Amino acid sequence: MKIALIGYGKMGKEIEKIAQSRGHEIVSRIDPVATGEDFGDGNFEKADVAIEFTIPKVAFSNYQKCFEYNKPVVSGTTGWLDKLPEIKKACEKDGQTFFYASNFSVGVNILFELNRHLAKIMNDLDDYNVEMTEVHHTQKLDAPSGTAITLAEDLLENIDRKKEWKLDKGEKESDLVIKAEREGDVPGIHTVKYESEVDEITIHHSAKSRQGFALGAVLAAEFAAKNKGFLGMRDMLKF
Numbered sequence: 001m002k003i004a005l006i007g008y009g010k011m012g013k014e015i016e017k018i019a020q021s022r023g024h025e026i027v028s029r030i031d032p033v034a035t036g037e038d039f040g041d042g043n044f045e046k047a048d049v050a051i052e053f054t055i056p057k058v059a060f061s062n063y064q065k066c067f068e069y070n071k072p073v074v075s076g077t078t079g080w081l082d083k084l085p086e087i088k089k090a091c092e093k094d095g096q097t098f099f100y101a102s103n104f105s106v107g108v109n110i111l112f113e114l115n116r117h118l119a120k121i122m123n124d125l126d127d128y129n130v131e132m133t134e135v136h137h138t139q140k141l142d143a144p145s146g147t148a149i150t151l152a153e154d155l156l157e158n159i160d161r162k163k164e165w166k167l168d169k170g171e172k173e174s175d176l177v178i179k180a181e182r183e184g185d186v187p188g189i190h191t192v193k194y195e196s197e198v199d200e201i202t203i204h205h206s207a208k209s210r211q212g213f214a215l216g217a218v219l220a221a222e223f224a225a226k227n228k229g230f231l232g233m234r235d236m237l238k239f
């Protein structure tokens with residue numbers, strides 16, 4: 001498969017290694033800083049699929065470009081999701097293909113499943129408060145992480161006593177607090193903690209490197225090249 005990388009930073013480079021090890025060819029590396037390559041230089045159109053890991057403020061315009069070229073796109077960038085309804089519309093009305101995941105690691109997607117299941121159990125157990133922590137490297141631009149937002153949305157959907165998430169500090173009992181910490185080169189740690197007077201229950205994922213995110217993004221690109229529409233990890237992993 002021929003792959004275009006949009007964003008050739010930490011994730012773009014990790015994805016390149018995994019994609020090549022799975023026999024794929026990188027035909028384009030679009031990044032104004034790292035490579036100087038652009039959509040119009042004749043290479044992007046050779047791609048079967050694009051994988052985009054950039055920065056929040058440019059992600060949406062990159063997806064529009066992919067759609068202009070009718071290329072399926074895998075989106076890993078976080079912090080731009082206010083534009084998601086427009087992307088869904090492009091998939092439904094114009095037949096575009098878009099695969100988004102706040103986290104492509106299979107391990108984190110297992111955590112998402114556990115989080116939904118545990119939240120259903122904890123809904124009636126009012127003695128427990130729930131809060132979340134995420135830890136990432138100091139270069140990260142967005143907070144809370146996209147992964148933390150996914151975990152929080154699943155908690156809010158299943159725990160009636162929590163009404164909205166708040167970054168770092170809550171004001172009311174009904175606020176779900178997400179603490180965001182930045183240190184060193186931490187690839188990503190997410191914890192959901194329930195606490196009562198008598199005990200604590202935690203579920204936790206800690207990435208050892210960026211390899212798991214990159215492998216998941218390449219698997220998603222393989223899936224997006226064969227399937228159409230608005231896609232996500234639950235379509236691909238089927239667990």
Ligand SMILES: NC(=O)c1ccc[n+]([C@@H]2O[C@H](COP(=O)([O-])OP(=O)(O)OC[C@H]3O[C@@H](n4cnc5c(N)ncnc54)[C@H](O)[C@@H]3O)[C@@H](O)[C@H]2O)c1
Nearest residue numbers: 007008009010011031033054058076077078102103104213
């Ligand atoms: N979904 C996941 O599994 C997952 C995993 C890791 C990171 N991320 C997200 O991916 C994004 C990138 O992470 P990273 O660690 O690679 O960041 P990074 O800072 O190392 O790389 C970002 C790259 O984007 C480039 N860029 C900036 N503007 C651009 C543009 N207009 N077009 C193309 N490239 C452009 C930058 O020059 C840089 O090289 C972040 O939003 C991060 O939160 C998601």
Ligand SMILES: O=C(O)C1=N[C@H](C(=O)O)CCC1
Nearest residue numbers: 078102103140145146147188
């Ligand atoms: O390094 C990052 O930035 C990461 N971003 C994603 C997020 O915001 O959840 C996934 C984990 C790593």
